[in-house]
Amino acid sequence: MNLLLYGPPGSGKGTQAEMLHSRFGIPHVSTGDILRSEVAAGTPLGLKAKPIMAAGGYVPDDIMVGIIRNRLVEPDAVSGFILDGFPRTIPQAQALDVLLTELSKAFDRVVYLRVDTDELVKRLAGRMTCPVDQRTFPPSTAACPEHGVKLVQRDDDKPEAVKKRIEIYLEKTLPLLDYYSAKQLVSEVPGVGTIDEIHSRVLSALEHAKVMN
Ligand code: ADP
8 A cells, every 4th residue: 555645744644644554564654754863863964954954945856856765665665655745846746656657656545634724833833842752742741751851842843944834835745736636646634633533534535545455
C-alpha cells in the first residue's frame, strides 16, 4: 500500500501517519523528520537546511528529490510506504511520478487532511515539542509526561515562521490537490476532532476507495 498523507502544516499528518504505520507495518516517511535528524547530526545537508527550516521556507526541490529517492529504495519500503511532507511542490510531484514509474510503483491513495487556516494558526503558534521524541503538546504544557524533560518550541513554530509556512503552503503546495485530483486519487478527510476520530475517518476513506483489503 503506497499512501500520501497530504495537508497543511499542523493538520496532523505526522500523527495519522504514525497510526497507519502501526496498523499496516509499512514505513512512515516524513521528510521533516529526515531533515531534522540531518540538522541534529550536523551533516552538510543539515547545515544547509537548518536556517531555511527555521524561517519556515522550503528546502530546494533537487535536494528533497534526492532524499526521497534514497529513502524509497530502502528494503523496508518495498511493500509500501506512507509519505508525509513530500511532495510539497509541483516539480517534486513530477519528479516523484518519474521515480515511482522507475520503481514500478504508484500511489494507491492520497489522503487530504483538511483543516482551516484559523485552526492551523491556533495549533502551531505556541505548540510545544518534546526534545526526545519530537511529540507535540498544547502551549501550556511544561514538561513531557513521558520523558519528564522540559518541552521546547520548534524554531518553525515561532509566529513569524508559522505565518511563512502557511503562506508558502498556499502558494506552492495547495496546487498539488488539483494535480492529484486530476488523477482521481484524493480522499478528503476533515482533520478536526479527536485523533482517534480522525484515524477512523482515514481508515473508512481507505476502505471506501478499496485500498484496504
Ligand atoms: P510541517 O508539515 O508541520 O510544516 P514538517 O516536519 O513536515 O512540518 O517539515 C518541516 C520543514 O522541513 C518544512 O517547513 C520545510 O522547511 C522542510 N521540508 C520538509 N519537507 C519538505 C519538502 N518536501 N520540500 C521542501 N522542504 C521541506
